Amino acid sequence: MKPVLIKNFSPPELEAWVQTLGERPFRARQLYRHLYVRNISSWDECTDLSRSFRNQLEYGTVLNALSINKIDEAGDGTRKYLFRLHDGNFIESVLIPDESRCTLCVSSQVGCALGCRFCMTGALGFKRNLDTAEIVDQICQVQKEAGQRYRITSLVLMGMGEPLANYDQVIRALGIMMDQNGLAFSHRRVTLSTVGMVPGLYRLGQDSPVNLAISLHATDDALRNKLMPVNRTYPLTELMRACREYPLAPRKRITFEYILLDGVNDSPKQARELVRLLNGVRAKINLLPFNPHPGSDFRTPSEEKVLAFQEVLQKAQLTAIIRKSRGNEIGAACGQLAARAAAVDPPPDSLDTDAQED
Numbered sequence: 165m166k167p168v169l170i171k172n173f174s175p176p177e178l179e180a181w182v183q184t185l186g187e188r189p190f191r192a193r194q195l196y197r198h199l200y201v202r203n204i205s206s207w208d209e210c211t212d213l214s215r216s217f218r219n220q221l222e223y224g225t226v227l228n229a230l231s232i233n234k235i236d237e238a239g240d241g242t243r244k245y246l247f248r249l250h251d252g253n254f255i256e257s258v259l260i261p262d263e264s265r266c267t268l269c270v271s272s273q274v275g276c277a278l279g280c281r282f283c284m285t286g287a288l289g290f291k292r293n294l295d296t297a298e299i300v301d302q303i304c305q306v307q308k309e310a311g312q313r314y315r316i317t318s319l320v321l322m323g324m325g326e327p328l329a330n331y332d333q334v335i336r337a338l339g340i341m342m343d344q345n346g347l348a349f350s351h352r353r354v355t356l357s358t359v360g361m362v363p364g365l366y367r368l369g370q371d372s373p374v375n376l377a378i379s380l381h382a383t384d385d386a387l388r389n390k391l392m393p394v395n396r397t398y399p400l401t402e403l404m405r406a407c408r409e410y411p412l413a414p415r416k417r418i419t420f421e422y423i424l425l426d427g428v429n430d431s432p433k434q435a436r437e438l439v440r441l442l443n444g445v446r447a448k449i450n451l452l453p454f455n456p457h458p459g460s461d462f463r464t465p466s467e468e469k470v471l472a473f474q475e476v477l478q479k480a481q482l483t484a485i486i487r488k489s490r491g492n493e494i495g496a497a498c499g500q501l502a503a504r505a506a507a508v509d510p511p512p513d514s515l516d517t518d519a520q521e522d
């Protein structure tokens with residue numbers, strides 16, 4: 165029999181599965197605790213389980229859905245983990261330590277089909293969706309490796325892939341991340357970033373309390389169609405309607421990410437368009453001056469242009485924060501990833517004032 169990826173199971177599924185092995189249902193709670201609270205490396209560590217059950221687990225399950233192949237660390241402490249999957253594919257996660265928090269940026273697909281023009285992952289094309297186990301195991305493995313120095317405080321689904329294009333597995337993984345008997349992250353500390361696949365947005369609002377970030381990057385359809393082909397399927401009017409109708413918890417806001425590309429989307433007129441677009445949405449904006457990477461034609465705008473863009477937003481009473489890039493020299497995924505990942509998540513001491521909480 166083919167071994168099962170045990171971290172694919174939700175708690176009820178785990179309970180049903182242990183019973184097929186002749187074990188009592190409460191064993192599932194023990195296993196769940198070993199997997200996510202104790203973050204075990206081997207079934208031998210589970211001395212509260214009988215030797216015969218441990219043998220069944222040893223031969224009948226895959227405990228680690230991926231393995232660390234390489235770690236690069238940048239001067240600013242950002243760490244990029246390259247993971248090898250069981251089929252030989254590779255994905256990345258990026259750990260971004262800060263003074264007050266430590267954010268892990270998690271991948272949801274191998275490659276990506278959506279082809280955003282400013283993104284290195286998009287240029288790789290799409291290979292496959294990740295399983296639930298492969299998503300949550302990025303967290304388990306990084307926490308284990310970095311555990312001496314860092315404790316992960318926040319998660320962002322912003323690595324390789326579009327999370328809403330792998331909806332079912334991502335929702336299951338979010339369940340494990342936010343389950344108090346699982347990885348036990350507060351919903352205030354978990355963010356899903358999407359380019360705006362509108363049907364998925366409507367489902368997500370019903371299915372998960374996760375924080376929402378939208379990759380916007382343009383204020384009109386003509387430009388957004390060029391930068392982000394997904395806009396041809398879900399144009400701005402539909403996307404913004406979904407944002408307005410998104411069932412935000414009280415005091416939460418949607419984060420809008422806007423990569424500033426010199427001479428493309430960074431004019432004061434486009435800033436005013438952005439103000440108009442966000443009318444009626446509880447929003448905050450992260451402005452990300454483009455971080456050049458090999459093969460990209462875009463340039464970084466001057467500081468004056470970035471500040472002028474921000475000023476228009478602030479004058480309209482919008483929260484707009486300029487985010488510096490992180491981990492440049494280790495090529496943190498699409499080059500913007502670490503900045504975006506660090507930006508969507510407020511430090512813990514800002515929770516009382518920042519509307520990322522409910």
Ligand code: SF4
Nearest residue numbers: 276279280283286325
């Ligand atoms: S930005 Fe996100 S959705 Fe767009 S190509 Fe890159 S990984 Fe895919």
